[in-house]
Structure formats: C-alpha cells, structure tokens
Amino acid sequence: xxxxxxxxxxxxAVAGGTLAIILGLVGWRPNDLTMGFAGVVELLLIVQLxxxxxxxxxxxxxxxxxxxxxxxxxxxxLIPLGAAFWAFADRTRWSTVVMGSAMLAIAVxxxxxxxxxxxxxxxx
Amino acid sequence: xKKGPWIILIxxxxxxTVAALGRSGFQLATKFSDAPVAYLLSALSAVIYAVATVxxxxxxxxxxxxxxxxxxxxFAGVIVIGSLSVLDPTLFPHDTVWSFxxxxxxxxxxxxxxxxxxxxxxxxxxxxxx
Numbered sequence: 001x002x003x004x005x006x007x008x009x010x011x012x013a014v015a016g017g018t019l020a021i022i023l024g025l026v027g028w029r030p031n032d033l034t035m036g037f038a039g040v041v042e043l044l045l046i047v048q049l050x051x052x053x054x055x056x057x058x059x060x061x062x063x064x065x066x067x068x069x070x071x072x073x074x075x076x077x078l079i080p081l082g083a084a085f086w087a088f089a090d091r092t093r094w095s096t097v098v099m100g101s102a103m104l105a106i107a108v109x110x111x112x113x114x115x116x117x118x119x120x121x122x123x124x
Numbered sequence: 125x126k127k128g129p130w131i132i133l134i135x136x137x138x139x140x141t142v143a144a145l146g147r148s149g150f151q152l153a154t155k156f157s158d159a160p161v162a163y164l165l166s167a168l169s170a171v172i173y174a175v176a177t178v179x180x181x182x183x184x185x186x187x188x189x190x191x192x193x194x195x196x197x198x199f200a201g202v203i204v205i206g207s208l209s210v211l212d213p214t215l216f217p218h219d220t221v222w223s224f225x226x227x228x229x230x231x232x233x234x235x236x237x238x239x240x241x242x243x244x245x246x247x248x249x250x251x252x253x254x
Contacts (some may be wrong), residue, residue: 065154067154071150075146090131094128098131098135101132101136101139102135105139
C-alpha cells in the first residue's frame with residue numbers, strides 16, 4: 001500500500017459519501033455527479049488492487065494478514081456496483097443516500113485496510 | 125423492494141451483517157483457538173444480524189416476530205456485553221461486535237436495534253390499518 005495514494009482515496013470516498021448523503025436528503029435523485037463520485041471511488045479501488053498486488057514484489061509488504069486485507073478489498077470493490085445497480089432500479093433520492101452510505105462504508109473499510117497493512121503486525 | 129427512508133436502515137443492516145459475517149468467518153478460520161468463546165460469540169451475533177436483516181426486508185406476522193426476537197437479542201447483547209467489557213476489560217480481550225457498545229463499528233450496533241424496533245412498530249401499525 002502506498003500511503004499518499006490511500007489518503008487520496010480516503011478523501012475522495014469521504015467527500016463523495018458526505019456529499020451524496022446531503023444531496024440525497026435535500027432531495028436529489030441519482031445523477032452524473034453522485035454516480036461519478038461512486039465511479040471514481042470504484043476506479044481508485046481497482047488501482048489500489050493493482051498497487052497492492054504489485055507492491056510486495058518491490059519490497060512494500062503488508063505487516064498484517066494478507067487474507068484479511070483482500071477480504072476487505074474485494075468486498076469494497078463490490079459495494080459501488082451494488083449501489084449503482086440500486087440507483088438504476090430505484091430512481092429516488094433515497095438511492096442517492098444509499099450511494100453516500102456505500103462510499104462512507106468504503107472509507108471505513110479503507111481505513112481498516114490501512115491498519116492491517118501498516119500497523120497490525122508491527123504492534124502485537 | 126422497500127422504498128423511502130427506511131431503506132437506509134436496511135442498508136445499514138446489510139453492511140453490518142456483511143462486516144460481522146466476514147470478520148467472524150475470518151476469525152473462526154484463522155485464529156479460533158486463540159479465543160473460542162469470543163469468536164463463537166462473534167459468529168452468533170453475525171448470524172443474528174443476518175436473520176434480523178431478512179426479517180426487516182420481508183414482512184408479515186411471522187417475520188415481525190422473528191424481527192422483534194432478533195432485535196431484542198441484539199439490543200440486550202450490546203448492552204450486556206458492552207457493560208461487561210467496560211467494567212472488566214479482561215473478560216473480552218478479543219474484540220466482538222458488541223464490546224465497548226460496538227466501538228469497533230462506530231457504535232452503529234448500539235443505535236441500529238433501537239431504530240429497527242421503531243421500524244417494526246411502525247410497520248405493524250401500518251399493517252393493522254390496511
């Protein structure tokens with residue numbers, strides 16, 4: 001895991017998630033802006049997958065459990081797809097809130113992934 | 125498919141269920157012998173969240189009963205295990221969903237069953253009217 005890239009990813013997920021929840025509560029239906037944020041979050045997750053597959057080859061190894069790490073990453077990759085599917089099935093403002101909640105859940109999972117990669121094995 | 129604001133409650137339940145099932149599955153598979161009691165408790169709570177989630181999505185009298193039962197267990201669990209873990213942290217050295225009132229999950233496990241019961245209550249009174 002590359003630390004600055006993780007922070008960028010976290011910032012996008014938190015910003016997109018908060019924005020979508022607020023816009024949804026205000027009454028916006030799913031649109032290009034909120035869907036776009038979810039798309040960028042998904043894209044960054046795919047890049048993160050590529051980074052974490054290749055990083056150990058260059059000596060950037062996780063300190064914690066790789067299995068647990070990928071459990072989080074693969075689940076996170078599926079979440080935007082589910083939320084997008086939802087948005088197409090139910091085009092109301094609540095889908096925008098769902099989209100926001102999904103991005104915030106991904107932010108929490110990314111934070112947990114960073115703990116596994118950087119801290120888990122070094123402390124205990 | 126449910127529509128309206130309550131969908132958010134169900135989404136939170138789905139997320140928590142996935143998190144709890146994933147985490148406890150991992151714990152059972154890789155480090156069960158470290159703390160069998162804590163990890164079995166984790167697994168049990170994960171299953172309860174899964175059943176509660178289904179009972180919120182489906183409706184009807186039978187699911188209402190299942191919903192009330194599982195949500196009550198969740199609420200009692202987070203209160204009892206939460207209090208015990210605060211009073212004597214050595215009892216639960218390994219984190220469960222419910223230790224410290226669900227701190228590891230942003231206290232969502234503490235709030236969710238209460239909101240869920242309110243939803244069940246509203247749903248039952250709506251069914252009675254129609």
